[in-house]
Amino acid sequence: MGHTTMLVLDPENRHYDVAIIGSGPAGITLALRLARLTPFRIGLLESGLLEAAPTVQALALAQLDGDLGEAYFPMHTQRRFGGSSTIWGGFCAVLEERAFLAGDWPIPYTELERWYPAAAAMLELPDNAYRRPHAAIEGTRDIVYKPFYLSPPVRFNEKYGEEIISHPRIDLILGHTCTRLEHSGSRVRSLLLRDSLDMARSPVRLTAGTTVLACGGVGNPRLLQLSGIGRSLPVGVGLMEHPHLYAVADMYLDWGRMQDVVDRQANAVHALQLADRYCVANDVLSFSADFNLQQLVSEPLLGGRREALFTPVSLRAEIAPHPANRVGDSDQLNALGQPLSRIEFHFRFREQAHRTWRLFAEALLRSGLGRPSTLKPSFRLNSGGHLMGTTRMGSDPRQSVVDGNGRVHTTDNLYVAGSSVFPAGGASNPTYTIVALTLRLGDHLATRLGGNAYAAS
Amino acid sequence: MRRRDLLKGAGIVVGLGLTGCTRWVEEERSVDAAMVSLSEQLAELADVRFSASSQGLNSRALYDGLRRSGIISPQRGIDPARLQSLARKEAMIQYQGFYYSPSELALYNLAYLVHKPTLGR
Numbered sequence: 001m002g003h004t005t006m007l008v009l010d011p012e013n014r015h016y017d018v019a020i021i022g023s024g025p026a027g028i029t030l031a032l033r034l035a036r037l038t039p040f041r042i043g044l045l046e047s048g049l050l051e052a053a054p055t056v057q058a059l060a061l062a063q064l065d066g067d068l069g070e071a072y073f074p075m076h077t078q079r080r081f082g083g084s085s086t087i088w089g090g091f092c093a094v095l096e097e098r099a100f101l102a103g104d105w106p107i108p109y110t111e112l113e114r115w116y117p118a119a120a121a122m123l124e125l126p127d128n129a130y131r132r133p134h135a136a137i138e139g140t141r142d143i144v145y146k147p148f149y150l151s152p153p154v155r156f157n158e159k160y161g162e163e164i165i166s167h168p169r170i171d172l173i174l175g176h177t178c179t180r181l182e183h184s185g186s187r188v189r190s191l192l193l194r195d196s197l198d199m200a201r202s203p204v205r206l207t208a209g210t211t212v213l214a215c216g217g218v219g220n221p222r223l224l225q226l227s228g229i230g231r232s233l234p235v236g237v238g239l240m241e242h243p244h245l246y247a248v249a250d251m252y253l254d255w256g257r258m259q260d261v262v263d264r265q266a267n268a269v270h271a272l273q274l275a276d277r278y279c280v281a282n283d284v285l286s287f288s289a290d291f292n293l294q295q296l297v298s299e300p301l302l303g304g305r306r307e308a309l310f311t312p313v314s315l316r317a318e319i320a321p322h323p324a325n326r327v328g329d330s331d332q333l334n335a336l337g338q339p340l341s342r343i344e345f346h347f348r349f350r351e352q353a354h355r356t357w358r359l360f361a362e363a364l365l366r367s368g369l370g371r372p373s374t375l376k377p378s379f380r381l382n383s384g385g386h387l388m389g390t391t392r393m394g395s396d397p398r399q400s401v402v403d404g405n406g407r408v409h410t411t412d413n414l415y416v417a418g419s420s421v422f423p424a425g426g427a428s429n430p431t432y433t434i435v436a437l438t439l440r441l442g443d444h445l446a447t448r449l450g451g452n453a454y455a456a457s
Numbered sequence: 458m459r460r461r462d463l464l465k466g467a468g469i470v471v472g473l474g475l476t477g478c479t480r481w482v483e484e485e486r487s488v489d490a491a492m493v494s495l496s497e498q499l500a501e502l503a504d505v506r507f508s509a510s511s512q513g514l515n516s517r518a519l520y521d522g523l524r525r526s527g528i529i530s531p532q533r534g535i536d537p538a539r540l541q542s543l544a545r546k547e548a549m550i551q552y553q554g555f556y557y558s559p560s561e562l563a564l565y566n567l568a569y570l571v572h573k574p575t576l577g578r
Contacts, residue, residue, distance in 0.1 A: 250555075300565055303528070303535040305501040358549075361556050365549060368541045373555050 008043075008171045011193060012204035016043035016171070018445065019191060019208030021178045021223065022215030023164075024083020025431055026417040026438045028156045029122060030212060031170050032163065033442030038450050042170045043208060047177040047196050047215075048080035050157070055335070056080070056196045059177060062218060062341040063330035068241075068383060076385030077216065079196075081174060082157025084216070084385070085431075090153025091269065092125055092432040093146060094133040096286045096318075098276040099424030106395045106404040106423075115436035122435055123151040126266055129432070134273065135261050140367035142278045143360070145261045146288060147268035148429065179203070179336060181211065181227040186412045188229075194336050210449060212406075212415045212441070217387025220420040221327045222341050224391065224401070230410050233401045236328055238321030238392055240425040242384035243349045247312040249357065252299045253291065253370040255307045262293065271316075273427070274360055285318035286427040287356050302368035313372075317356065318427045319349055321389050347381050386430050388419040405444045406437070417441055495534040502565055503572035510552050511566035519567040528560055535564070 008014070017040035020027045031044045048056045060077045064070065078086050094116055100109035116130035126149060134144040164170055173193075180192040188211050195201040213220045221236035229235075253272075262270055271288040279286060291311040299308040330342035354375060361372040394400025397409040402421050408414040417438045419430040523529045527539045544558035552562060569576075 300502045300504060300568075303502070303537045303540045303561065303564055304498070362549060365556050365558060366541065366544045368537065368544070371555050371557070374551055 007165060008173045010204070011043070011045075011171070011173045011176060011206050014043065014171070014206045016041050016206070016208045017449065018210045018212060019043040019045060019206065020212045020214055020417075021045045021191070022083060022213065022219060022418075023081050023157075023172070024078070024214065024216065024418070025085045025156050026434050027083065027212075027214035028085075028160050028164060029435050029438040030214060030417055030442050030445075032160060033439055034446060035167050035170050037442065037446040040169065040449070043173055043206065044164065044170055045173045045176060045178055045191075045193070046079075046081050047175075048078070049174050049196075050081050050161075052078065052080045052086075053197070056175070056177075059196065059334050059336065060219075061334070062343050063332055064343050064345070066325075066343070066345040067347045067381065068343065068345050072383060072385075073218075076383075076387075077218070080157070081161065081172070082155055085154065085156040088153050088431060089429075090123075090151035091148045091429040092120075092123060092129055092151050093148045093288075093428040094130060095422075095428050095430075095433045096273070096276055096279075096426040098279045098286050099426060101276055101280050102424075104424040106393055106400075111404075111440065112433065112436055115439045116432070118439050119432055119436040122439075123154050123432060125149050125151055125432070128263060128266060132263070135263075137261055137367075137369060138257055140363065140369055142275055142363035143272050143367060143369065144275050145258070146271045146273040147263050147266060148271060148288070148290075150267045150269070151431075176204075177336065178215075178223060179226065179338060181223065181229060181414070183227065183229055183411065183414075186410060188411060188414050199335055208413075210413045210415065210445065212417055212445075213391075214417040214438075216418060217390050217420045218327050218341050218343065220416050220418060221390040221401075224408070225328065226338060229414065230401055230408055233397055233409055234323075234392070234399065235401055236390050237323050237326045238389045239325040239327055239343065239345055239387065240319055240321055240389040240422070241345065241347070242386045242425065242427065242429070243315075243317045243319060243347050243353070244382040244384050245315040245317070245353065245379050246382060247314055248376050248379045249289075249313040249315075250311065250373040251289070251291065251313050251364065251370050252297070252301060252308040252310050254301050254368070255296060255309050257369055258309065264293070272360075272364070274356075274363060278363065282359055284356055284359055285320060285352070287315055287317040287360070288427045289360060290314040290316065299371070301371060308370070315353070315357070316384065316427050316429075317349065317353065318425055319347065319352070321392070321423070322346075322348060327390050349381060353379075384429065386419065386425065388422040388425040388430060391416045391420040392423040393421040394423055405448075406441050415441060415445070495529060495531060496571075498535045499568040500572050500575070502568035503576055504565065504569060505576055506553060507562075507565045507569040508573075510562060511569045514566055514570065516567060516570040519563055519570065523560070523564055523567060526560060528564060529567075540564070 023046040330340035
């Protein structure tokens with residue numbers, strides 16, 4: 001390939017300015033950002049290999065208690081270079097402002113918003129993904145049009161693999177599972193690693209000035225728990241997912257009012273959403289009602305017969321964090337002799353779904369924009385594979401695990417990246433926001449660790 | 458679009474002299490061209506799906522009620538803005554699996570009753 005491969009086979013006693021645990025979208029984004037901004041030496045650690053390996057994948061298995069099916073983790077968790085980007089569908093939308101308006105996040109929305117353009121570039125999204133993330137519809141302030149733009153989808157291992165592997169200051173350490181962060185006082189001192197395939201081998205250690213966890217909504221809290229870090233913090237508490245209800249209702253939409261709003265040129269899934277201020281005013285969480293453009297019919301709407309879309313509706317919803325939804329220890333051990341993750345999760349969504357749909361239906365009907373059906377009398381909840389909220393961001397250590405920059409409250413040189421820091425999950429697929437927040441974290445670390453000389457423009 | 462053309466045609470038929478339950482429409486019509494418009498508008502809205510909801514209802518009473526509430530008038534036809542304004546205050550009702558405002562459903566019931574004889578021809 002004409003370049004020096006920075007794959008590290010034996011990481012023992014190596015030292016890095018920044019060690020990043022996990023090579024999914026967050027880990028790769030952060031490694032590249034820091035490598036471009038700073039002269040830091042970066043260690044990017046991955047439990048898996050370049051391709052999926054069943055033995056390593058088995059380390060991610062979890063004991064499930066609740067509404068997540070047995071196939072959940074095999075389906076959504078990937079321990080390999082590229083992480084979940086190797087299997088994701090590419091749905092991207094900016095996070096709703098609602099939770100920021102309601103004060104659930106400790107940072108202003110603009111702090112997130114300014115990173116969406118750079119995140120769009122990484123994910124190969126059109127500019128409209130951030131320039132026109134939603135659009136007003138004539139005659140209503142309660143409902144907005146919100147497209148979910150589709151990344152190709154970018155596989156981070158394929159798109160960024162060569163840059164990572166050939167970069168002179170990034171070491172990619174594959175096949176090593178970090179089992180413990182060794183710490184004293186308020187600092188992480190070293191990382192204990194086990195060989196993911198040859199588990200009889202003795203553990204090895206490496207050290208880092210700063211460590212960033214980027215190993216997912218379950219992996220991040222689990223590593224804190226297994227290391228005994230943040231015992232006073234709500235680590236693992238408040239796991240969130242996005243309930244998906246497919247074809248759970250129908251609606252007619254006045255095409256005359258929609259046709260100039262819908263972005264028909266884009267590779268996107270079209271949706272309507274309750275406006276953020278309407279959500280806050282009515283104390284309701286975010287949700288998206290997806291529709292398609294396939295069927296035009298003639299329908300009586302608002303006292304006239306109009307050309308209307310007739311479409312099934314699929315809902316993608318937000319659920320509130322609940323203390324009973326959590327990640328913790330199982331009484332079973334994995335092949336490394338560590339307790340498996342035990343995940344208690346109940347969607348607690350049915351009542352909310354009815355209330356939210358009714359509010360949406362009222363807004364739709366009263367605007368004259370369309371006619372909603374009733375929600376189907378019984379429906380099946382599907383998950384999105386979106387694990388969020390288990391190391392939530394906040395300013396109060398009693399209610400959160402990391403601060404507004406992603407730093408663990410109790411530990412000066414330990415950060416968390418990924419959707420586990422989301423204190424509210426919105427109804428948008430999380431990858432776009434994960435990348436945006438990670439770019440922001442990279443900028444913060446460059447500034448904090450290297451002084452203003454590394455601050456991004 | 459073909460269906461809409463058919464319904465427009467039906468509206469003209471009504472305007473040309475249907476009798477029975479539509480006679481009062483004709484009585485008020487006089488030579489007012491706008492009244493033809495109301496008849497056409499109702500014809501466009503007429504739909505057999507409202508046969509169940511209109512069962513047992515009196516078209517004259519529906520007409521008077523809708524006129525009193527400003528949703529229809531012989532001069533201006535159907536007023537969508539008024540319908541929308543009322544919908545904001547009314548509780549939604551369910552009919553055949555879809556949500557309607559009561560005023561809107563009353564309008565469609567009227568349309569069905571007035572133009573029932575022409576539907577399906």
